Amino acid sequence: MATQCCSGAVTTIPSDSEAAGLFKALADPTRVTIIEMLAGLDEGEDLCVCDFEEPLDLSQATVSHHLRKLLDAGLIRRERRGTWSHYTLDRARFEHLRHLLDRIDA
Amino acid sequence: MATQCCSGAVTTIPSDSEAAGLFKALADPTRVTIIEMLAGLDEGEDLCVCDFEEPLDLSQATVSHHLRKLLDAGLIRRERRGTWSHYTLDRARFEHLRHLLDRIDA
DNA sequence: GTCGTGTATCGACGGTCGTCAATCTACGAT
DNA sequence: ATCGTAGATTGACGACCGTCGATACACGAC
Numbered sequence: 620m621a622t623q624c625c626s627g628a629v630t631t632i633p634s635d636s637e638a639a640g641l642f643k644a645l646a647d648p649t650r651v652t653i654i655e656m657l658a659g660l661d662e663g664e665d666l667c668v669c670d671f672e673e674p675l676d677l678s679q680a681t682v683s684h685h686l687r688k689l690l691d692a693g694l695i696r697r698e699r700r701g702t703w704s705h706y707t708l709d710r711a712r713f714e715h716l717r718h719l720l721d722r723i724d725a
Numbered sequence: 726m727a728t729q730c731c732s733g734a735v736t737t738i739p740s741d742s743e744a745a746g747l748f749k750a751l752a753d754p755t756r757v758t759i760i761e762m763l764a765g766l767d768e769g770e771d772l773c774v775c776d777f778e779e780p781l782d783l784s785q786a787t788v789s790h791h792l793r794k795l796l797d798a799g800l801i802r803r804e805r806r807g808t809w810s811h812y813t814l815d816r817a818r819f820e821h822l823r824h825l826l827d828r829i830d831a
Numbered sequence: 832g833t834c835g836t837g838t839a840t841c842g843a844c845g846g847t848c849g850t851c852a853a854t855c856t857a858c859g860a861t
Numbered sequence: 862a863t864c865g866t867a868g869a870t871t872g873a874c875g876a877c878c879g880t881c882g883a884t885a886c887a888c889g890a891c
Contacts, residue, residue, distance in 0.1 A: 624776070635761065647749075654829055658829060680883090683839055701888065702836065702837045704839090713830040723760055724816060753848085755849085785867085
């Protein structure tokens with residue numbers, strides 16, 4: 620059979636793990652919902668952990684776990700105020716994500 | 726202590742699994758690289774499975790596995806021609822993803 | 832200091848993922 | 862029909878993920 624297919628000119632390509640890391644942080648329905656809840660807030664507003672528990676129908680431990688994933692990805696920010704942790708969206712990070720998407724798909 | 730934090734007015738919120746599904750398909754460095762390789766092609770060009778094996782340094786089975794994930798998410802398209810499967814990017818799907826991102830982050 | 836409360840972390844559980852060798856399938860060539 | 866090859870699928874493995882209860886931490890009230 621003809622050996623027409625593979626060009627063979629391409630060498631090993633470094634895998635893009637920055638974009639994949641951001642996508643991974645969003646690759647869960649619960650976390651997308653968390654982001655949507657934060658995005659729906661007005662300027663200056665925020666939500667603490669207990670605000671998520673009932674709407675998401677998840678335990679406090681699980682909510683905290685998801686918030687940490689989003690925090691590690693830089694998609695949300697935390698401000699500790701007294702006993703409470705207040706979370707807000709990092710819109711600049713989403714802008715960055717949009718630019719990554721534009722770069723991936725030319 | 727004050728019970729100032731949780732508003733308590735919010736009820737259960739349906740989780741957005743469509744966006745999460747798309748993000749999940751992109752939540753792997755190998756698959757991001759595959760997308761980038763396909764995005765770098767000129768109009769009318771395509772790549773078959775064997776084109777990915779060497780650059781990604783992965784077995785044929787693994788490459789096929791990743792391509793299937795992207796195919797199921799609708800991010801790439803497959804055209805069978807003889808023995809070969811030729812893959813191309815589905816740019817409309819990426820446009821849809823961009824709109825989803827715009828909706829999530831308001 | 833002690834007590835109570837909001838949050839973070841730990842340990843465990845079942846489920847899914849990425850990977851490969853091996854196998855199966857589909858097609859062209861002979 | 863038989864053979865060779867490109868690609869898809871299967872089965873297995875270790876690693877990671879989402880979830881929870883239990884525990885640890887940090888801070889305010891007292």
